Amino acid sequence: MSNLLPTLPQHDSPEAQQARAFQLSMARTNYNYMTSYLNSVPMSADLPRTEKFTLDYETQVLKVFGPMLENFKCVIEMLLERELKGDLATQAFADIQAAWKKLDEEFSALHPVRDAKNMKAFLKSLSELPEALRSLSNIPKDIEAMITGLDRVFKEVLAEGPTAILKSTAYDLLNGAHGRAYLHPESIADYAKLYPKLPKPAALTIERQAWMPAGEPSEQDWFFGYLQIAGFNTTQLLGVVPEVTAGSKAVALPDLLKKFPITDAHFQSVSGNASISLRTAAQDGRLFVVDYVTLDGAKTEALHGEQRYITAPIALFYWNDAPPPGYPPGGALQPIAIQLAQRFDAEAAPLYTPNNCAGGNDANLLKWRIAKYTVNVCSAIQHEAVAHLGDTHLIIEPMIVALHRQVSELHPLYKLLIPHFRFTININDDAIHSLIVPGGVVACNVGIAIESSLDMVSRAHRAWRWDAHVPTREFVSRGVDRCPQFPFRDDTLLLWKAITDFVGAYLRIYYRNDEDVRDDAELQGFVYELTAPQYCAFQGLDGLVATGDSGRPWRIDSLDYLIEMVSLILYTAGPRHASVNYAQYPLMSYVPSVGGSLYRPLPTRSTVLNSIDDCLPWYPPLDVALYGLTFEYLLTGVQYDTFGRYEHNPRDPYFTDQRVQPIVAQLQDALAIIEIEIRKRNRDRPMPYPYQLPSQIPNSISI
Secondary structure: OOOOOOOOHHHOOHHHHHHHHHHHHHHOOOOOEEOOOOOOOOEEOOOOHHHOOOHHHHHHHHHHHHHHHHHHHHHHHHHHHHHHHOOOOHHHHHHHHHHHHHHHHHOOOOOHHHHHHHHHHHHHHHHOOOHHHHHHOOOOOOOHHHHHHHHHHHHHHHHHOHHHHHHOOHHHHHOEOOEOHHHOOOOHHHHHHOOOOOOOOHHHOOOOOOOOOOOOHHHOHHHHHHHHHHOOOOOOOEEEEOOOOOOOOOEEHHHHHHHOOOOHHHHHHHHOOOOOOHHHHHHOOOEEEEEOHHHOOOOEOOEOOEOOEOOOOEEEEEEEOOOOOOOOOOOEEEEEEEEOOOOOEOOOEOEEOOOOOOOOOOOOOHHHHHHHHHHHHHHHHHHHHHHHHHHHHHHHHHHHHHHHHHOOOOOHHHHHHHHHHOOHHHHHHHHHHHHOOOOOHHHHHOOEOHHHHHHHHHHHHHHOEOHHHOHHHHHHHHOOOOOOOOHHHHHHHHHHHHHHHHHHHHHHHHOOOHHHHHOOHHHHHHHHHHHOOOOOOOEOOOOOEEOOOOOOOEEOOOHHHHHHHHHHHHHHHHHHHHHHHOOHHHHHOOOOOOOOOEOOOOOOOOOOOOOHHHHHHHOOOHHHHHHHHHHHHHHHHOOOOOOOOOOOOOOOOOOOOOOOHHHHHHHHHHHHHHHHHHHHHHHHOOOOOOOOOHHHOOOOOOO
């Protein structure tokens, strides 16, 4: 059937309609839903054979896995060297280094037996040390576990794929009787040493410009503001307005001030403009907030015996056309104040500002540094649970199940959507078995308990509304449409227009009018499963029409609305997912800027911090930081295909309908122009925002 030209079912012969119906009945034996894993979140009940990774996909993943493993190995060597070097005689340490070097040079995920032998040789060099030296050293007492650990990990890699390496941290390989002290940083610089075999992330390679102050750019105030509009999570910034109108997600200034008591004096002191008030800034569309109220009440759990902490901070920002020194000329989103709790408390949760003007007792601005880090931690937690996993991966997955159950392979909608659904069920299946499980990647890297993470996903899914995520509508609703610069918004709107133009031209080949939409039984079945509570349970499709039939209460009868619906699917699977996925390693892997956990309670007004080293206890240990960056490198290193390109060989077109090929060419022309435009924009930005470049967006959520 897939070799035939697409048709609408009502235009087929009775025999063809019967064949389509049989094909769908067979598909329903493979594609079904489950909601038992995540409350109220429908997922595929299993992994159908046709959804599994292909050999060429796995080859791409292995290319990323090689340097990832090399880096992991080198950092373990560095940490082990730190453990041994201070306590062993020179020759003894040299012998150990030689044995380790052999292991290091031949270490491979594909040769577990050989590597176990090399590890035994390494152990032998340890056993030959004089007893006195061995008793004085900090050698892990149960070092035999290193053999077992490596052997187990290698076998899991061969059986399960590269993500298995993430099940065993440096802690598993190195922890010993003397505790974890050597896995904690000795200085901020230790975190920059965790990339010996990987390219430095963008957070560590920002081009220094004349307006930047001294120090690492990614730890500066301008960068903290820039993350809100061009970072890994641009979904949380909301406009602050004098009063909220119906349907708006913006925040009313009076409501904000009830729990965040910043004054005009504070605002004017930080902004450097004595003539503007908070209300004026709100009226002008220049005042913005991120509020992590969704984390209020979240629970934490210890990792490796170390307690972790969480809070629900609020951060206020102002678009300043003439910002103070240390910001890019021409305007910037300037952070004004941070409160590290939902309720103000002069001692426990004061306001922190970048000039210590609000009573935070922070003369050296180290608590301001920790406050920024805390907001970024909460942004990372919300990102992983909701902005990334919940609002892209788990939104697309039930759509895939519904499509296969209700739309025949002969349907033009099926032909259009399949490339944008490729591998999504498989990558999500991997996630629920190794990432979002107790003791998995999320539990280790994200500071809140896995139960709290899953609850965030569930609550966000129930609140997700289809039409509200149309980009042109969303930015207005959030109150960020008037922000003078917003790289994600500005770039993604270019893509949205190209997508809607393409989808509109494609669907109009097959649907002549609204009547064709209304009479399409397969399309109506798709809409039924998208909206039915027992299936996808999507809400907020306001363009549907009530039928009065309790069995099938909604139908679609508008071609224009179908174009918008389908465009949102392509956008979510492509540009939207790319914006949250491919920024992870570049912008989230350098801990002093962004981390996933807090390892100390919130600073208070009475807290005394004297030097930058006093900030270290809030940051994750080095093994956890390594664990996080390894995971992020894997997720951002794989791009199976390119958005808008549907075949690897242009002489073997994916769309065999001759009427479609010119439309695909027009899409590719539009994307090429967008690529040029975004690259031009990036020349004038404080740092490039590449995450909506068409060349760096895949068709589907395939990683």
